Amino acid sequence: MVVFNERDSDDLDQLFHALANRTRRDIVARVLGGEVAPISVLADRYEMSFAAVQKHVAVLEDAGLVTKRRSGRKRIVHGNPERLGEARQLLAELEELWHARFSQIDAVLDDPTTNEE
Amino acid sequence: MVVFNERDSDDLDQLFHALANRTRRDIVARVLGGEVAPISVLADRYEMSFAAVQKHVAVLEDAGLVTKRRSGRKRIVHGNPERLGEARQLLAELEELWHARFSQIDAVLDDPTTNEE
DNA sequence: ATTATATACAACCACATGGTTGTGTTTAAC
DNA sequence: GTTAAACACAACCATGTGGTTGTATATAAT
Numbered sequence: 001m002v003v004f005n006e007r008d009s010d011d012l013d014q015l016f017h018a019l020a021n022r023t024r025r026d027i028v029a030r031v032l033g034g035e036v037a038p039i040s041v042l043a044d045r046y047e048m049s050f051a052a053v054q055k056h057v058a059v060l061e062d063a064g065l066v067t068k069r070r071s072g073r074k075r076i077v078h079g080n081p082e083r084l085g086e087a088r089q090l091l092a093e094l095e096e097l098w099h100a101r102f103s104q105i106d107a108v109l110d111d112p113t114t115n116e117e
Numbered sequence: 118m119v120v121f122n123e124r125d126s127d128d129l130d131q132l133f134h135a136l137a138n139r140t141r142r143d144i145v146a147r148v149l150g151g152e153v154a155p156i157s158v159l160a161d162r163y164e165m166s167f168a169a170v171q172k173h174v175a176v177l178e179d180a181g182l183v184t185k186r187r188s189g190r191k192r193i194v195h196g197n198p199e200r201l202g203e204a205r206q207l208l209a210e211l212e213e214l215w216h217a218r219f220s221q222i223d224a225v226l227d228d229p230t231t232n233e234e
Numbered sequence: 235a236t237t238a239t240a241t242a243c244a245a246c247c248a249c250a251t252g253g254t255t256g257t258g259t260t261t262a263a264c
Numbered sequence: 265g266t267t268a269a270a271c272a273c274a275a276c277c278a279t280g281t282g283g284t285t286g287t288a289t290a291t292a293a294t
Contacts, residue, residue: 009139020133021282022126025211033214040240052283054241059281073240073291081215088208091201094142097150098198138252157270169253171271176251190261190270 011064015087018063023048024056028065032079039068039075128181132204135180140165141173145182148196155191 018024023046031037043053057077060066064083068075135141140163148154160170174194177183181200185192 009142012142013137013139016133016137017281019208020130020137022130023282025126025129025207029211029214032211032218034218038240048282049284050241051243051285054243055282075241079215081212084208084212088205088212090142091136091205091208094146094149095198095201095205097146098196101149101151134251140252155270165252166254167271168255168273171273172252192271 012087012090014063015065015083018059018065019087021056021059023053024060027053027056027060027077028079028084031066031077032081032084037077038071039077042077129204129207131180132182132200135176135182136204138173138176140170141177144170144173144177144194145196145201148183148194149198149201154194155188156185156194157191159194 019028026046027037027042030042035041039054039057040050042057043050046053057066057068061068065080067078067080069078070076136145143163144154144159147159152158156171156174157167159174160167163170174183174185178185182197184195184197186195187193
């Protein structure tokens with residue numbers, strides 16, 4: 001119901017910032033899609049250095065969108081769909097504010113309890 | 118169906134970047150919620166200069182999340198809910214990739230036509 | 235044992251971001 | 265007709281971002 005609270009506004013900044021980059025969205029799509037993904041394998045598909053991809057994964061990890069699990073010398077990247085859900089939830093709430101504009105007018109006319117100045 | 122295409126990846130970068138800031142999310146919430154909002158009125162509620170808020174509105178406008186309409190010397194800021202829908206849609210598609218991981222296994226077992234290597 | 239692979243991490247760079255102040259212009263209020 | 269309000273816009277600044285290269289370390293392959 002409450003759209004914004006101080007508490008997790010930094011979280012949301014991080015979350016949306018992580019999604020505001022094509023390479024990172026692509027990585028998220030791949031790991032969510034089920035690709036077994038050590039960083040090295042991910043890195044092969046992008047025209048940038050291993051270190052650059054490593055940084056992108058770190059941004060995603062800080063945002064909570066992926067986690068890394070060690071497997072020998074590899075770090076397997078796993079997706080975190082719940083975190084995406086949080087972002088989608090917030091957008092849905094924002095859209096809901098818009099819809100509420102109209103339904104509110106009806107409500108005020110119908111419901112006498114909304115009539116406290 | 119197709120999650121990413123080259124064409125609008127810059128658009129999405131802009132869109133998510135615009136949402137990756139508390140002040141901007143707050144502005145979006147207010148204008149979508151129906152607040153009549155010249156920039157000056159918006160600016161009053163934040164502890165930053167008018168010019169700073171002006172810039173935030175500009176970022177939102179470039180991202181397509183709001184539009185400005187002139188009214189005398191004021192610029193009324195209006196929300197653009199469809200654009201939010203686009204972002205939500207993309208997140209939904211990403212989540213769908215995750216769900217598809219499991220339903221795909223079932224599908225392969227059930228449907229012989231998926232059996233072309 | 236040596237070599238190659240996969241990663242971590244630091245230093246560096248050009249450019250973007252989020253803020254500021256200052257100046258100019260149009261419109262409203264007196 | 266002055267003054268004040270609402271905005272546009274530029275210059276500036278500290279910090280962040282997205283990339284690079286280089287060095288170090290742990291594990292796998294030979």
